[in-house]
Every structure is written in C-alpha cells, then in structure tokens.
Amino acid sequence: TQLLEQSPQFLSIQEGENLTVYCNSSSVFSSLQWYRQEPGEGPVLLVTVVTGGEVKKLKRLTFQFGDARKDSSLHITAAQPGDTGLYLCAGAITSGTYKYIFGTGTRLKVLA
Amino acid sequence: EAGVAQSPRYKIIEKRQSVAFWCNPISGHATLYWYQQILGQGPKLLIQFQNNGVVDDSQLPKDRFSAERLKGVDSTLKIQPAKLEDSAVYLCASSSTRYQYFGAGTRLSVL
Structure with missing residues (x-):
C-alpha cells in the first residue's frame, strides 16, 4: 500500500513567518500535486511537479520535487491569514489513467 | 466552463439507512x-471510472457501497446500509x- 506522510500535521504561526510542509513516501510517483482545501470546499490544485529535482514558484509558495520523485516540500514565505487551510499532497500513479494517492494533510492556521 | 457538480451538499441519516x-x-x-x-x-x-468502466475499486467496501456511471457521464455513489x-x-x-478537478463534496453525518 502506497502511503504519503505529511508533516507537520498541524501548524499555527504568526503572519509574516515562513514555514515548510513535507510530503514523504517510500514509493516513486510519476508526478506530485499540491492542493489547498478550505472548509466546505473541495481541494483546489496549486501546482504539479513532474521532474525529479524540479522547483516551482507560485508567488510566495515554493514547491520542490525530490530527486528520486518520492518526496516533496512546500515552502511559504511571509505567511498571510489567507494562506490558512488544509494543504494536501497527492502522488500520481500512471497505468493508462492517472490514479492519485493523497497525503495525510497539514492544517495551517496563520494568525493576524 | 462549469465545474464538477455534486448533490446534495449535506445529508444526515440514521445508521442502517440508505x-x-x-x-x-x-x-x-x-x-x-x-x-x-x-x-x-x-x-x-x-x-475510479474511465468512461463507464471501473478502473479501480479496490478500496470500495463492496458489501455496503456501490457506484455506477451510466453512459459515461453522471455518476451515483450509494451506501446501503x-x-x-x-x-x-x-x-x-x-x-x-x-x-483533476473537485466538486464541493457531500458532507454525510450518520447518527
């Protein structure tokens, strides 16, 4: 069974602080996605990383895919209250179609 | 383009109901x-469905859960009981x- 472990599980920080969320697995994925989910809504895709070692930036968010395509990290610079939410990583397995294994989730709260 | 639509948004039922x-x-x-x-x-x-065929249902509790996707478009998921x-x-x-694009989800509470 493929598992994606995220750490930390919960994070409460002050506005302006930096943070990093980790997503780790023993399995290799063809790509990895990061989502943010707000209460009462479905997950919304933030980014997809495909190549080992790839780094993508989305404003204050930096995403990195591990060289071996087993792990990933999300770094937020100068967090804002609007960043509050549940962050999910999802590893993709391709065998004709895409199947996604979701991580355990990191709940972030940014205090003003 | 319209997103993924789900209904109902909320459902409260008692255990053993469908x-x-x-x-x-x-x-x-x-x-x-x-x-x-x-x-x-x-x-x-x-x-997971591909058109109207099942690709993966390995984690579906088949003794109580069922799903179908008639004509490869809409889908229903049922729990009974x-x-x-x-x-x-x-x-x-x-x-x-x-x-993949997500709908807002259905929140189920079983009492």
Whole structure:
C-alpha cells in the first residue's frame, strides 16, 4: 500500500513567518500535486511537479520535487491569514489513467 | 466552463439507512473519481471510472457501497446500509489529463 506522510500535521504561526510542509513516501510517483482545501470546499490544485529535482514558484509558495520523485516540500514565505487551510499532497500513479494517492494533510492556521 | 457538480451538499441519516450521492463531472472528462474524506484527513480513493468502466475499486467496501456511471457521464455513489464510521465528506473529481478537478463534496453525518 502506497502511503504519503505529511508533516507537520498541524501548524499555527504568526503572519509574516515562513514555514515548510513535507510530503514523504517510500514509493516513486510519476508526478506530485499540491492542493489547498478550505472548509466546505473541495481541494483546489496549486501546482504539479513532474521532474525529479524540479522547483516551482507560485508567488510566495515554493514547491520542490525530490530527486528520486518520492518526496516533496512546500515552502511559504511571509505567511498571510489567507494562506490558512488544509494543504494536501497527492502522488500520481500512471497505468493508462492517472490514479492519485493523497497525503495525510497539514492544517495551517496563520494568525493576524 | 462549469465545474464538477455534486448533490446534495449535506445529508444526515440514521445508521442502517440508505443514502445516495450524485456527481456531474466537467463536460468531456472521461475519468471520474469518488473519494471519502474523513474530517482533517486526506481524501481516500473509493472508485475510479474511465468512461463507464471501473478502473479501480479496490478500496470500495463492496458489501455496503456501490457506484455506477451510466453512459459515461453522471455518476451515483450509494451506501446501503450506512454505519457510523461512514460519516465523512464524499468528494467527486473528474479529469481529462493529469489534472483533476473537485466538486464541493457531500458532507454525510450518520447518527
């Protein structure tokens, strides 16, 4: 069974602080996605990383895919209250179609 | 383009009752997923359809859960009979490539 472990599980920080969320697995994925989910809504895709070692930036968010395509990290610079939410990583397995294994989730709260 | 539509948004039932959820994917998306999300956790795949065929239902509790996707468009997920541990958000997603788009989900409470 493929598992994606995220750490930390919960994070409460002050506005302006930096943070990093980790997503780790023993399995290799063809790509990895990061989502943010707000209460009462479905997950919304933030980014997809495909190549080992790839780094993508989305404003204050930096995403990195591990060289071996087993792990990933999300770094937020100068967090804002609007960043509050549940962050999910999802590893993709391709065998004709895409199947996604979701991580355990990191709940972030940014205090003003 | 319209997103993934799900209904109802909320459902409260008593244990041993039956319940059904409906999903209308984004037009043209061949792949449809049903996920179960326990509060505060990541979504768990229940079943994946490619058009009207099942690709993966290995984590679907088949003694009580069933799903169908007639004509390869809309899909329904049914639970019969429901248990307390089925309380969760049921998410539907669709995709045509590697990007999946989620509906808002149905929050089920089993009392």
